[in-house]
Amino acid sequence: MLPQTNESQITELRELDRRVMRLARIKAVLEWDQETNLPPEGVLERSEQLALLEGLIHEAKTSHHLGALTTGLHDATLPSDGDRALVDRLYRDYQRSSKLSQEFAERKARLVGLAQSAWAQARRDSDFQQFAPYLRQLVELARETADRVGYTEEPYDALLVEYEPFTTTKELRRVFDELEPGVSRLTARIKEAPPQDTSFLYRRYPREHQEAVVHEMMTLLGFDSRAGRLDTTAHPFCTTLGCHDVRITTRWDENFFNMAFFGAIHETGHALYEQGFDPRLAETSLASGTSLGLHESQSRFWENMVARSRPFAEFYFPLLRRHFPEALAGVDAEKFYRAVNRVEPSLIRVEADEVTYTLHILLRFRLETALLDGSLSSDEVPAAWNELSQKLLGVRPENDAEGCLQDIHWAMG
Missing domain, CATH: 1.20.58 (Methane Monooxygenase Hydroxylase; Chain G, domain 1)
Structure with a gap:
């Protein structure tokens, strides 16, 4: 006893x-x-x-x-x-x-x-x-x-433990060292294939219709709107204000479909994780993510494995056609599916495809470890970012908003 x-x-x-x-x-x-x-x-x-x-x-x-x-x-x-x-x-x-x-x-x-x-x-x-x-x-x-x-080994270890307990910088570096050449080779092979038409994703998508579609998709995925809400911010995020109050945000672009749609589904994935905690854990430290990696696995699961899959695209494409008949004129579900899965190195992490997304994380990892160990000064960040973007992704930002200012996370401490 x-x-x-x-x-x-x-x-x-x-x-x-x-x-x-x-x-x-x-x-x-x-x-x-x-x-x-x-x-x-x-x-x-x-x-x-x-x-x-x-x-x-x-x-x-x-x-x-x-x-x-x-x-x-x-x-x-x-x-x-x-x-x-x-x-x-x-x-x-x-x-x-x-x-x-x-x-x-x-x-x-x-x-x-x-x-x-x-x-x-x-x-x-x-x-x-x-x-x-x-x-x-x-x-x-x-x-x-x-x-x-x-x-024990590197100053980055002391910060990493807040996000990935029991993981070391050395272990992460080994993972990235294995991934980088493989991802680069795969990207090069894909570039040799005929490009998919994505032009229709940049037609006009009125915000009010985007909002209606996003809210319907959130409901379809299981988001409880009685215990959460959607708002607008410069950088999408999910936050938990209580065991029955999980809020997400997204941003809107009337001339690019993917931003709000897949951004909101990504944050809905985070929210579903938060709304899914056992009620017995309410108001305890256990009612939070086991690790950031696990939390991110849920958001990217819904964003990519589900929302970008062919069966699910076929399922929700009629909804998109009803709301955007002009923008999607001449487009069928298969063409849409191929467009939203196009692999092409890009500047913005949150808009990156599944293949090159890892390289965006690697870019940040290398800059952050260099900032922590003193081999890079904060004033050198814009130039270092642009150089690494060119090296890893083959694209160079034309301005700071496309480069080192695109994410809010450094400002969050």
């Missing part, structure tokens, strides 16, 4: 975890609002609000009581696998977070709040210099994080 002490300790631990999760969800509401609705003049105050909340979250995650409970239960006999998973998760989080001060957590949250707004404006203006001062500070904070939490 489990000692009564352990049962009471687990109950206490769950309550402490619930407080952390509630604070984190409140912060997520402010972050969602910043990306969707916040007026420009509200950014400075919002960054202070986010810093305050992050400080409270850090204080709760590193409390002496939580640390004592996780340490005491770490090697104890527990009543269920779920309890073991929760204790192990909170133990790892405590060990890491306790190496970072509350002041550091607040400083980072404050900077990220400002950096995301600066990135959005810089991207609109295609001007890296507007974002450069923030990137320099973010890289410095990333290095400080690595120094504080420690690492």
